[in-house]
Amino acid sequence: MTLTQDAAARDLTLPSGRQIRYYEVGEATATPVVLLHGSGPGATGWSNFSGNIEHIAAAGFHVVAPDMPGWGDSSAVATKDMDHDVDLLELLDTLGFEKAALVGNSMGAHTAVRFATLHPDRISHLVTMGASLGKSFPRSLFGPADGPSEGLKVLVKAYRDPSPENMRALVEIMTFDKARFATPELIRARSDAASARPDHLRNYVEGLADGAPIPFPVDRSLIPSIDVPALIIHGRDDRVLHFETSLWLTTHIADSRLVLLNRCGHWAMIEHADEFNRLVVDFLRASAGSNRPGPSDN
Structure with missing residues (x-):
């Protein structure tokens, strides 16, 4: 049976008092x-990962996909008050996860990398897609010399006005094969989801001066200290964040490997869902050592 959004949806209150909506599938003991989703308007744990959650859970994992505060059906939060590291730590504690594999797209990848540097005892594996390091990244060699990329400009425009027209432009620039993925259904769903939370839209736009959507930097000097297995995935045709960020991460994380996908934009988990699911499941299983529990250890 195909998993539905309503069937997977859960809600909880963090110790901070913030409300979190998350999607959960899999055995509690796995x-x-x-x-961890990205930062686009209308982005949620479900919209980013609906094609991956059930598959990864079926491979023997306990999968959780939260809407981070400031997105989806979770609490609104101003950029200046945002700290996804604290939110994620409280989520793991509340769910009783001693350790977890973190799989992040774009902003979610930034959150996962930062968390790995600050809480190395709470992460078992690191997977990034279309990774962002925000202002922590050295001066770009291949992206814009200064200012946002083409894709980020379109993203901000859609935050200011989440009309179907602007959402179409956003989905088209996020994907390589826009004829296949920029469907009326996806465009309308993203537009409706964004418009349903004007507080999130307003906070993002007002927070641009404070570094939205990533006001909390990664300390680049700590990245070489990451000692968990890392899988770095990036689309060769990403027009939002250039794959040089992933090359840099692979260079500086000792136990890492890079998969660069041709004919792929910023949403590898959507455009190449079958390959993405296989890569993640195989990676989690293969790198589950004696001190890093995998499904067989539960």
Whole structure:
């Protein structure tokens, strides 16, 4: 049976008092995998990972995909008050996860990398897609010399006005094969989801001066200290964040490997869902050592 959004949806209150909506599938005793969405308008744990949650859970993992505060059906939060590291730590504690594999797209990848540097005892594996390091990244060699990329400009425009027209432009620039993925259904769903939370839209736009959507930097000097297995995935045709960020991460994380996908934009988990699911499941299983529990250890 195909998993539905309503069937997977859960809600909880963090110790901070913030409300979190998350999507959960899998046996409670299985190895936890947390999927972290990106920063686009209308982005949620479900919209980013609906094609991955059930598959990864079926491979023997306990999958959780939260809407981070400031997105989806979770609490609104101003950019200046945002700290996804604290939110994620409280989520793991509340769910009783001693450790979890973190799988992040774009902003979610930034959150996962930062968390790995600050809480190395709470992460078992690191997977990034279309990774962003925000202002922590050295001066770009291949992206814009200064200012946002083409894709980020379109993203901000859609935050200011989440009309179907602007959402179409956003989905088209996020994907390589826009004829296949920029469907009326997806465009309308993203537009409706964004418009349903004007507080999130307003906070994002007002927070641009404070560094939205990533006001909390990664300390680049700590990235070489990451000692968990890392899988770095990036689309060769990403027009939002250039794959040089992933090359840099692979260079500086010792136990890492890079998969660069041709004919792929910023949403590898959507455009190449079958390959993405296979890569993640195989990676989690293969790198589950004696001190890093995998599904067989539960």
